Amino acid sequence: KQEVTQIPAALSVPEGENLVLNCSFTDSAIYNLQWFRQDPGKGLTSLLLIQSSQREQTSGRLNASLDKSSGRSTLYIAASQPGDSATYLCAVSGTGTASKLTFGTGTRLQVTL
Amino acid sequence: NAGVMQNPRHLVRRRGQEARLRCSPMKGHSHVYWYRQLPEEGLKFMVYLQKENIIDESGMPKERFSAEFPKEGPSILRIQQVVRGDSAAYFCASSPRGTSGGMQYFGPGTRLTVT
Numbered sequence A: 001k002q003e004v005t006q007i008p009a010a011l012s013v014p015e016g017e018n019l020v021l022n023c024s025f026t027d028s029a030i031y032n033l034q035w036f037r038q039d040p041g042k043g044l045t046s047l048l049l050i051q052s053s054q055r056e057q058t059s060g061r062l063n064a065s066l067d068k069s070s071g072r073s074t075l076y077i078a079a080s081q082p083g084d085s086a087t088y089l090c091a092v093s094g095t096g097t098a099s100k101l102t103f104g105t106g107t108r109l110q111v112t113l
Numbered sequence B: 001n002a003g004v005m006q007n008p009r010h011l012v013r014r015r016g017q018e019a020r021l022r023c024s025p026m027k028g029h030s031h032v033y034w035y036r037q038l039p040e041e042g043l044k045f046m047v048y049l050q051k052e053n054i055i056d057e058s059g060m061p062k063e064r065f066s067a068e069f070p071k072e073g074p075s076i077l078r079i080q081q082v083v084r085g086d087s088a089a090y091f092c093a094s095s096p097r098g099t100s101g102g103m104q105y106f107g108p109g110t111r112l113t114v115t
Helices: none
Strands: A006-007 A010-014 A017-025 A030-038 A044-051 A056-059 A062-066 A074-077 A084-094 A101-103 A107-112 B004-007 B010-013 B021-023 B031-037 B043-050 B053-057 B065-070 B073-079 B086-097 B110-114
Touching: A006 A084, A010 A074, A017 A030, A017 A084, A017 A107, A030 A062, A030 A074, A044 A056, A044 A062, A044 A074, A074 A084, A101 B004, A101 B031, A101 B043, B004 B010, B004 B086, B010 B021, B021 B110, B043 B065, B043 B073, B073 B086
Parallel strands: A010 A107, B010 B110
Antiparallel strands: A006 A017, A017 A074, A030 A044, A030 A084, A056 A062, A062 A074, A084 A101, A084 A107, B004 B021, B021 B073, B031 B043, B031 B086, B043 B053, B065 B073, B086 B110
């Protein structure tokens, strides 16, 4: 059974700092990995998707890496801003029923002025 | 291009009533997924549907819950005889393709409160 863990559970950083969020998964047989952000009381916004054959994806100030063999992914946020404050979720899609996403419990990020 | 739409956004039901949650996927998407987020817990997969077919319902409680995605119209998640433990946020996602692992796009969710 796939399990996804995110560390840290919560993080507070001053504006402008670069930061790294971690995601680990127990079964390396994944199809892809997605990073999302969730604002309080809102839905999920998809940030990046990395296919299992890829090592990283970049979008603006965000960079996600994937090391499938070790079961790890990181989300790097450069030059953080208060608007980045949200909960960040990673989710993996297995190769069995490839469409089913297994989510981590998230990292709650607060970027302070 | 409108995103995934869910309605209602908030739903209050008394114990024993039925709850119907609707999801309209993005245009061109024929794969729909339902997830549930219980208070202080992560999102859990419930069911995956294509038009007129349930592909994977391994996350769906065996009783009281059902889902459909008819040929015409939105996908419906139905909860019969709701109990307080059903109070949660229910999210729908869609993708243009399923088993090839396409990106899933999520709706804003329906927050169900059972009183």
